[in-house]
Amino acid sequence: MMTVTMDEQQKLKALIRYYIDEENKVEKLVDYLIRHETVGLEVFAYLGFDKMDELMFQPVSRRTFIRRMPFYFHKPSKELGDIAELSQYIYYSLEFNKSNYGEQLEDFYCALERLFYDFEIDVITILNYTVKQRGRVGEIQPIYNWLHYLELAQKLRIEEKTPTRFIVEYNNVREMVGLEPIIYEISEMYTGEYIERYGNRLRMDGIFPCDHNNQPILKWIGVRIKNSKRIYVNVNDKLKGSLFVEITPRTKVWGLNVYGTDEDGSDIWYDLYTGPLLMEFDHAVIKDRRVAIGMTQKQVAEAIGASSRTYQKWERGETTPDGHFLLRLMNVLDIKELSEITKIQDVDDI
Template sequence: MTVAVDEQQQLKALIRQYIDEERNVEKLVDYLSRHEVVGLEVFAYLGFDKMDGHLFQSVAKDVFIRRIPFYFHHSQGNLDNLGTLYNFVIRIIEYSRISYEEELERFYIALEQLYHDYRIDTVTIFNYTIRQTGYVGEFESIYTWLHYLELARKLGVEEKTPKHLIVDYNIVRERAGLKPIIYEIRDMYVGDYIERNGNILKMEGIFPCDRNNQPILKWIGLRIKNAKRIWVDVNDRLKGFLYVEITPKTKVWGLNAYGEAEDGSDVWYDLYTGPLLMEFDYTVIKDKRVAIKMTQKQLAEAIGASDRTLQKWERGETTPDGHFLLRLMNVLDIKELSEITKIQDVNDI
């Protein structure tokens, strides 16, 4: 009898943290004493009309009790307490990559672990990812946070709510022998990933930084060689811009900027090449000439050059100057300099 009374008192203490009216506390305890399975009707019984079938599906009584903190958490409507269960469930309905029922159960289990295993209060649970991402209801970020906590516990790291989760998560992933998350840059305009102003390149995205606000390039989907200076201008969520002060030998590649390979593997795309890294691709002249069925003599006459000069260009012995290059591009229908330029590969520098 004493055990049952103690359990009931503990249950009341839990419920009082989330339900203000003592009358409803007593009603819920009474309901739970009479039901082994809790259905949606319990919320109407308590006078709550906000819970619906999307947020709640019938569960065993012990499961319902473990999830009381989430079912009855309410927002204060300010930046420190804005998130609710409803925000997350709506995004699950819209963005889940598995069935809604499976995702919802996975989400609830994650909440239980955060609350019961890691002793994190509901205000923090529902709002920490908002501060990290800038979005309300980012359920995938909950899973990232939980995985961080699991790895941190194994590694003896005590911080539960790091200032920048994406940074600390990669730190513990690497310490645990896992691959870090790589943050790819975003297109600033349609199909354009770099904005150039003089000798400064500007790129947009999420940029993990160290404690000195320096970008951690190994975690960013960029390869940058021979830059004079690299820095960022980001907000508290590490979203913003990365800047590169270029030199004549600077080279920039972007990871999967224009999509992955057909087999799903990563592709590094050329985004910027300094002039001293660009070489004339002499093989293009012959290839283009043959494609349009012109002889060396015909092409030489068309651009006002000698046969011998053209032969040297096609063998790579000499390079056409700007005057002849423009004429070659016109006759051979070469629209972009990139078509007659050899650019070094990401692994060559």
């Protein structure tokens, strides 16, 4: 049993009263803490509170319990600005079926303690700031990113604790200390589709970091764009929305990891759009396909209604078949997609 003086008891009561407003429960908790060095789940039933889920609480030392009372006894209030609760982070983000669940829970509570005690941020802000920034309830990773931002900002003597556009300021401080920024990849719009065309304009959806002029910061976005006429965004206050590209005949767009990473986990840039002036007839393909199906040049030429001389020029790359003959070639050589018979200019030439 812990030996405490009357003065220490009064200080403990004063602290507990800040989180529990019923005097009889205050007295009971002080009595419990004096008698126990380790606080178990039963303390909540002992105090007459609703049963605490064991997923949210595991036995902790007396000192740790006291430090975490601001979170254990927080009562969400929409009037005070609460849109998220402690339980949502734990239920939605922690993997309770994993053997290291206890470590996950402890890491989360330690992060909350650091935000509260080291950076002096109130509980309502802690539970709600990243939700208001991201628009998703219960995501723990943004909490960890925020804590990391605060640690870096402290070293850089940046005083802003809750920047209006967190993802932008977080990447700024990461780059200031020499860390790689977070790259925001575009989202799937439809099944397997990441880009949509409207006339001379392309659209992609996702989260798009923007500067103070609301211009997209492309180095932090998982797209590469060359030879566009204009690039702009239409996003909400969480920087979620659409990126638009006004195209030219030589515009090229790639998307980062839209169809998955490489086998070793490394990044892959996939072609999403190629302007018509970047596409060329691949004369080597028709020869390869002709040989594969066992036809002579003369046979192919006769099958499509062209002269042997004209066809030979196509195979040698001296001339290019027009649309009329191209369709016939694809049919005879069993080429199903136009992409099979075209090649794209080398990226360095764009």
